[in-house]
Amino acid sequence: xxxxxxxxxALTKELxxxxxxxxxxxxxxxxxxxxxxxxxxxxxxxxxxxxKSHIFRCGVCGGISEGDICPICGDExxxxxxxxxxxxxxxxxxxxxxxxxxxxxxxxxGLISPLDGIGPDDxxxxxxxxxxxxxxxxxxxxxxxxxxxxxxxxxxxxxxLSPGGITVTRIAHGLPVxxxxxxxxxxxxxxxxxxxxxx
Amino acid sequence: xxxxxxxxxALTKELxxxxxxxxxxxxxxxxxxxxxxxxxxxxxxxxxxxxKSHIFRCGVCGGISEGDICPICGDExxxxxxxxxxxxxxxxxxxxxxxxxxxxxxxxxGLISPLDGIGPDDxxxxxxxxxxxxxxxxxxxxxxxxxxxxxxxxxxxxxxLSPGGITVTRIAHGLPVxxxxxxxxxxxxxxxxxxxxxx
Numbered sequence: 001x002x003x004x005x006x007x008x009x010a011l012t013k014e015l016x017x018x019x020x021x022x023x024x025x026x027x028x029x030x031x032x033x034x035x036x037x038x039x040x041x042x043x044x045x046x047x048x049x050x051x052k053s054h055i056f057r058c059g060v061c062g063g064i065s066e067g068d069i070c071p072i073c074g075d076e077x078x079x080x081x082x083x084x085x086x087x088x089x090x091x092x093x094x095x096x097x098x099x100x101x102x103x104x105x106x107x108x109x110g111l112i113s114p115l116d117g118i119g120p121d122d123x124x125x126x127x128x129x130x131x132x133x134x135x136x137x138x139x140x141x142x143x144x145x146x147x148x149x150x151x152x153x154x155x156x157x158x159x160x161l162s163p164g165g166i167t168v169t170r171i172a173h174g175l176p177v178x179x180x181x182x183x184x185x186x187x188x189x190x191x192x193x194x195x196x197x198x199x
Numbered sequence: 200x201x202x203x204x205x206x207x208x209a210l211t212k213e214l215x216x217x218x219x220x221x222x223x224x225x226x227x228x229x230x231x232x233x234x235x236x237x238x239x240x241x242x243x244x245x246x247x248x249x250x251k252s253h254i255f256r257c258g259v260c261g262g263i264s265e266g267d268i269c270p271i272c273g274d275e276x277x278x279x280x281x282x283x284x285x286x287x288x289x290x291x292x293x294x295x296x297x298x299x300x301x302x303x304x305x306x307x308x309g310l311i312s313p314l315d316g317i318g319p320d321d322x323x324x325x326x327x328x329x330x331x332x333x334x335x336x337x338x339x340x341x342x343x344x345x346x347x348x349x350x351x352x353x354x355x356x357x358x359x360l361s362p363g364g365i366t367v368t369r370i371a372h373g374l375p376v377x378x379x380x381x382x383x384x385x386x387x388x389x390x391x392x393x394x395x396x397x398x
Contacts, residue, residue: 004292005265007253011246017239019231020224031289032218033250034263040216041251045244047210051232052240054206064233066204090230093203 008034060131062107062124064089072096072104079103081138083131085157087111087145095143103141106131111149112156120156128157132164139167146173146191172197207233259330261306261323263288271295271303278302280337282330284356286310286344294342302340305330310348311355319355327356331363338366345372345390371396 008030016026033041057063058070065071072078072092082103086092092105108123131137140161144150158168174192175184184192207229215225232240256262257269264270271277271291281302285291291304307322330336339360343349357367373391374383383391 004263004270005250005254007246007249007265008263011250014243014246018228020227025219027292028219028289029217030250031287033247034254034288036251038251041247044213045247047206047213048232048240048244048247050206051204051210051229052235052237055204055233064203064207066206071203088230089233090227093226 057107060127061105062109062127063092063105081136082141083128083137083139084141084143085128086143087150091143101141108144108153111144111147112153113149114152123153125157125160129160132161132166137166139169142168142170144170257306259326260304261288261308261326262291262304279335281340282327282336282338283340283342284327285342286349290342300340307343307352310343310346311352312348313351322352324356324359328359331360331365336365338368341367341369343369 011033012023012026012030015021015029016023018026021029033044054066055064056066056068058065058073059068060073061070063070063072079102083106084095084101084103085106085108086095087108087110089107089109092107095101095105106124106128108125108128110118110123112118112120112123128140132140140157142154142157144154154170158170162168172195173188174195175181175188181189210229210232211222211225214220214228215222217225220228232243235243253265254263255265255267257264257272258267259272260269262269262271278301282305283294283300283302284305284307285294286307286309288306288308291306294300294304305323305327307324307327309317309322311317311319311322327339331339339356341353341356343353353369357369361367371394372387373394374380374387380388
């Protein structure tokens with residue numbers, strides 16, 4: 001479906017680069033933009049630019065921050081001896097939303113993935129080692145996805161950090177709360193049996 | 200899930216205003232923007248602005264155009280005596296993609312919907328009447344959705360334009376090509392029987 005304007009074409013192309021937006025959604029969104037108020041479109045464009053120009057990586061954990069250090073790393077009330085390692089800044093929000101973790105975070109900005117050419121040096125791992133070396137860390141909780149890349153990264157970090165006397169743990173993977181054995185996939189069931197805990 | 204930055208909050212809010220993008224998708228997209236290259240984000244913001252500043256309504260059909268008159272209205276090779284009436288500029292592309300229509304278009308920019316407070320005067324109907332009055336129009340094909348609003352608008356236009364001696368037709372609604380009676384909804388089947396044609 002050829003758009004009648006190269007400007008509409010350009011916008012459709014840019015929008016279809018975004019995750020989860022296919023060519024049809026992109027075209028629909030581009031037409032929607034066309035029907036929007038000029039001031040609304042300008043506000044959307046401005047917020048896009050502002051996100052890039054006002055948000056930085058926290059100098060401690062690598063999470064997002066409007067200053068040098070993010071609010072969580074700067075919060076003196078949070079436990080200093082536990083670090084939860086996550087893949088993305090978004091994962092920090094997801095875990096914060098549970099209200100069940102009171103330590104600090106470390107954001108890797110990716111996972112080890114040899115197929116994609118991503119090795120340990122491409123991730124925010126050096127500063128995690130530095131934080132552990134500075135002392136005062138009792139436990140590292142790895143909250144990485146139960147995928148091949150998550151498993152590989154967890155194993156790599158466990159081998160890297162355990163020798164320093166720090167307890168390295170990984171969040172449990174098994175049946176979701178409220179789910180049913182009958183409707184769970186076999187890989188999940190196998191993992192839940194493997195990771196069973198004593199009552 | 201509270202975002203740790205008001206800039207990210209603002210972008211998430213703007214993105215969630217777009218059609219088909221819920222709060223979760225908006226948050227995911229905002230984080231994606233954060234991970235994008237600065238130049239990519241600038242290009243996206245610029246294409247948004249450009250769409251609004253370079254695209255206008257065609258002075259004849261009301262469709263989108265980069266100049267006073269759109270390429271379809273300006274194309275001397277297209278049939279001048281048939282006008283296909285559609286709701287949105289996007290519908291023009293959808294019909295053009297079929298390659299089966301060689302006349303011109305008229306875009307209403309909406310449908311009559313008393314519940315939403317949209318009456319005939321809020322739509323691009325006046326200029327359609329003008330085009331018919333100027334003469335040379337043999338047939339008006341109404342290609343409006345088979346909804347309550349589409350039905351109401353079709354009926355209104357048929358009553359408005361038929362007295363001028365113009366044939367007003369509506370595109371057929373019935374079973375989609377390749378579909379199965381068993382899996383079609385009863386409203387569609389009822390309409391397909393009502394609109395049956397002689398073989």
